Amino acid sequence: MRRVYLDYNATTPLAPEAAAAMIDALRDLPGNPSSIHREGQRARAAVEQARRRVAELIGADFTEIVLTSGASEANNIAVAALGERGPLLTTAIEHPSVLAPAQRLAEVVRAQPGPHGELPEVPALIAQAEAAGVRGVSVMLANNETGNVLPVAQFARAARERGWWVHCDATQAVGKIPVDVEALGVDLLSLSSHKLYGPKGVGALYVRAGLELPPMIVGGHQERGRRAGTENVAAIVGMGEAARISAQLDLAAEAARQQELREALWAGIQAIEPGAHRQGLTDPALPNTLNVRFPGVDGETLLMNLDLEGIAVSAGSACSAGSLEPSHVILAMGVPYDEARGSVRFSLGRPTTEEEIQLVLKRLPVVLERTRSLAWG
Template identity: 45%
Template sequence: MQENRNEGLILRRIYLDHSATTPVDPEVAELIMKYYLESYGNPSSVHFFGRQVKKAVEEAREQVAQLIGAQAGEIIFTSGGTESDNLAIQGTVRARGNRGKHLITTAIEHHAVLDAFKYLAKNGYDLTILPVDEEGIIDLEDLVKAIRPDTILISVMHANNEVGSIQPIAEIGKITREKGIFFHVDAVQSLGKLPIDVVKMNIDLLTISSHKIYGPKGVGALYVRRGVKISPLVFGGSQEKKMRSGTENAPGIIGFGKACELAGLRMNEENKALRQLRDKLIKGIMDNIPSVKLNGPSGDKRLPNNVNISISFVEGESLLLSLDMIGIAASSGSACTSGSLDPSHVLLAMGLSHEVAHGSLRFSLGRQNTEEEIDIVIQELPKIVERLRAMSPLYNKVD
């Protein structure tokens, strides 16, 4: 019942939360259905049903590898970004923990990376967490200074999920390769939006996920450079070269492969359109609402589809609820939406005060968004902010 409230009143819904997840591309969905209904075999089986699916899974592996400049044999399919991050980090430590106990990451990683490292830090490993500047980008000098003779793994995300900041991955790769330190990159948000070449960027381990690029949920991959040895976390039937046992999510994997192929074909054109919409939305908000701050960098240092702003004197969840009531879906770094009492660790690491971080709002754009939709947001958001500010005791005090 509650889910249906207001449904009749909202004429159109505008989805601006593509960094949370994307709809599945119709072409991908159609393909997946075939592997649920007709070609449903287990890829490990010897018979026709199995062989047929095995072939499609291997084709998907090629498609995924191609999008990141890897070889098919270097791709391990997993259940998604979180598992890939954990496999990269814990798998490295299990395989190389005898060579050193020092690990390096950044303050703005996704929790799948940060919490895996924090667990290791509680269990005998030394962890250095690199700070970021006000745009959410690390300083290479900090990284170089943090490296010790016993550093075994450095993990830096390609693009940040909250503020869209892009890290100097190729530069970091040069440093880690020279020192013989494993380099893991969480590229969940950048896949299909930024060019990735694991060879040119000297990446050893790369995490990617399907449902952020119009593929199905519940599937992702870890690129493991040939010659890089990590230990599995899941044991069993020896699938995925023993790196990830368990019957493959074949329809998911095949859908992921197709989504990668489409992303590769569409990336350039799509990003041009996304950048235009992004900059239009940023300008529209900044021009029409006073006391607003853009979080993260501008231009080419920012993901083409990310807008993150802090609106002073109002709280993020109130903004989200108000937007949702008129059919606009966004997200926030407010504590109330994070399931904890603290606002976004990313915004705090960038030096924002708790108050300002609580009032943050993220719009992440996607393939099907139109200029007209952006116009509606630019038209409606100022009204919402005005209403909430009129209610806010903080706003009165500065009047």
């Protein structure tokens, strides 16, 4: 059976160019980037080239990029650093890798979203933060479950005027919409390679020049003393190649293409299931994400039946997959617990075709019928 993958917010397949660059690096760059001999220096050059490519993709200087094991690590580091300065303002719809470290802090304010996942207006948020004596802010650029794009630039401007540090988890935005650290005005920004067609287990934290963060891992001079440990050269090279491809891509054209396919998918779903609810904003939003609530259906069961029919989607964030808990994002939007369980996220990617969308729409009625008969039968 031909499979259709519509879970690109969970992860993306490796770009062929990134795969080729990684194989070359594994074979041809055996040195330790910290060694001063030629083997070491060749590995160092490859790591630094990748760092420059990541920096270019987000409008940063290469000295501002700290290579990490992914966005979860970058988020943990950023939130802990902000928490050391004082109370933190974040939102209830962040990824667990922001929410969990924030939970450890003594004082946290969590902004609650409205029914479409939208944040309160920026002045209201700032007032809430000021009342709590906030010194740092962590707000995501794009939500992984609804695709909503949050007003980070506007928020960062107001926050920085007050001397607060601003962290942005831009993991879902990088490679899908333009992301520029200067335009956003943030101090810290997290990104992950595997959401932009690079390998898994590697990412970066942008740290604005002049900002002093406590070392993330001690015991080595790597990453300018900010994160000890011999670099994963091949993975870093793969991320660099993925960043280069993303920087060269006509993002606007690709976004328009995916958005059109997504709207065709939504129109088709509505025709099949008139009671379906679309969850999240349509604008500003990522072009690829469609979160749908199917009344009277358990999302996990639907997901499994879709999988049997060759369609890969998600029923929440990948990190909560395996648990039957509904998504914390959808619950925070005020959707009752039982209804929230009927949520399914379709996320499109660069390889997605119109034919694939038509295949999903062709198979969906049978799958919905089977899911309902299992639930009631």
